[in-house]
Amino acid sequence: MDSLITAAAQALAVGDALGALKRVALRDDAPALALRGIAMAQLGDLVRAKALLKSAARAFGPREAVARARCVVAEAEIALVSRDLTWPPKALEAARKVLEAHGDRVNAAHARNVELRRLVLIGRLDEAERALETLDPTPLPPAARAAHELVVAGIAIRRLQTKAARAALDRARQAAREAGMPVLTAEVENAAGVLSAPVARLISRWRESPLLLEEVEELLGSGALVVDACRHVVRDDQLSVSLATRPVLFALARALAEAWPGDMARGTLVARAFRGKHADESHRARLRVEIGRLRAELRALAEVSATKRGFALSPRRAGETAVLAPLVEGQHGAVLAFLADGEAWSSSALAIALGASPRTVQRALDSLAGEGKVQSFGRGRARRWMSPPLPGFPTILLLPGPLPSD
Template sequence: ALALAQAAAVLQARADHANALQARLIAVRRLLLLGRLDEATSSLAGLDTSGVPPSLVAVAELAAAEVALRSLRTAAARVALGRAFDAAERARVPALLAEVDEARAALDRCAARRIHAGHEQPLRVDEVEALLVSGALVVDACRHGLRAGDRWLPLARRPVLFALLRALAERWPADVDRNVLIARVFRIHHPDETHRARLRVEIGRLRALVAPLVDIEASTHGFALAPRDGRAVAVLMPPIDGDQASLLALLADGAAWSTSALALALGASQRTVQRELVELEAAGQVRSVGRARAQRWLAPPLVGFTTILLLPAALPLE
């Protein structure tokens, strides 16, 4: 990042505005890959595309569209893609036109799945945006947290509590049997009193954590969510199943990634990422080239849906 900034400054000082802009756009792309959307937005706002080749204008507008999409501002993304298309046409670069077409197509693909009252529904990006601003109580399995309007409760570091909350939300407004919760969350299929006691403890922790947004009521056989203010409850699921969905989303761009770069982008340890890559390789979903420090990982494109919600910081977390 520092090297790119220094290169851009040197190029700008020598009045090479086009290559200076190119260096800054590469830096923006790096920020996007790392999920640092605020920094990417700030960097884009400071770019001056006047007088540069239309191909660079198209690249800048594509970056602006990705920032808008990753922030779930669909209307702004469509406007930026319109400007990118105009610039790509002026540049007469087929690869840029294809990239704009692919970004536009992503807007109409399935980005997530909504589970409501036991029924599953595919959602486009604009429908996800509408759901999050609807005021509904959304248990977000893409980012692992609970959202209600502007309020966000992260639970990524509380996997047991999130699993309980998700199980309750998927069955809302019905209750969930205690033994079903124990089997799903603790993976114990023949529970005894110690397991039921542990469930009561974890439900107590979850109840205290989500108290500002939703109550958890005990029933004859189990527990049920009771949202405040009459809110509806929905579960937002990734478009694909599996714990490695975010990893596959990063690899879906067709680029060759090192384990360390993937770990940095995902905010995970290299050991965790390496273990997941080995599992995906065994399943035939990724492949590696090279060895040791030169080893890189690739995956075929994911088709039929967009991975925008699986990328780092795809949803607004503040």
């Protein structure tokens, strides 16, 4: 490794992307291309970074499998940051195996972290936790430990385990300080902000209030009967009934829970469940049928009884009833929730994360764009969507340890 490559690698190791570029900006050999690609990624020019890393991977010779594998790992992280979830995960897995086979455990661990971050992003938490058990962060350098702890915190946050999330973020914060990379510290603080910002709304006795993540955890463990509009389930501390595939039944359950301890009029229930403006006899007949189905679904959790003007919900074990609602609701609330992270998403990536068809997601984006709630840039496959009020926060590429030129 020559002196300029060494100096550029050392600059990247401490997050000095501009210092690295000053040393290799005019060079086109494979190691310089790889370092330039990582530097451009750290500066936020992901398109240029991806092109440089592809060029570097092609430029490395057939005996430089480790160097090519490291380029693949960096390219995979660019795909993750730019929300290109169609990037083939098998390529990253193959690169990780090459790194492990050649004893590069630091970059192999980083490749595993990228895999885990993708799994967490698309909601495959069980798979992410199983993979996490195979990775010991203790011998890793500080930057890699910080990345590992961010994954641990991400899973804990989605599992509503706030104590575990805080502990992981504290460890990530300490590791980021040891790494001496301010932008990594900023990323940890950005992740920690989730714990101090409202994540849902509580609706109870006709009153509404925002909830922090810790308060959501307390609510779900309080023994109350909770109609969870974030996951479309009805639960108490002993049992959970999913109504995710029964939207009419869930709408009725939510309406009755919002009216608790009182009842809700039949006309209001018709409007909430069937979107009908007037409750004629056909609507009343359908309401009776759907209420019967709701009674059957919730029989172990609550009783649904008829009153003079409508129906009322009475929990069997719980002393309280509440509705847990997302901060953003509406026809396309789930799409807005993903775009709220400030990153630029492709429609195909949103479809993967939401488990919906690309066409459905595209219609939702077009509708939201017409309302001024989202905006797009680029064309064709390069088109990306963002939520206008939130600026982008480019995640730094970590790629720790030895660089592609040694």
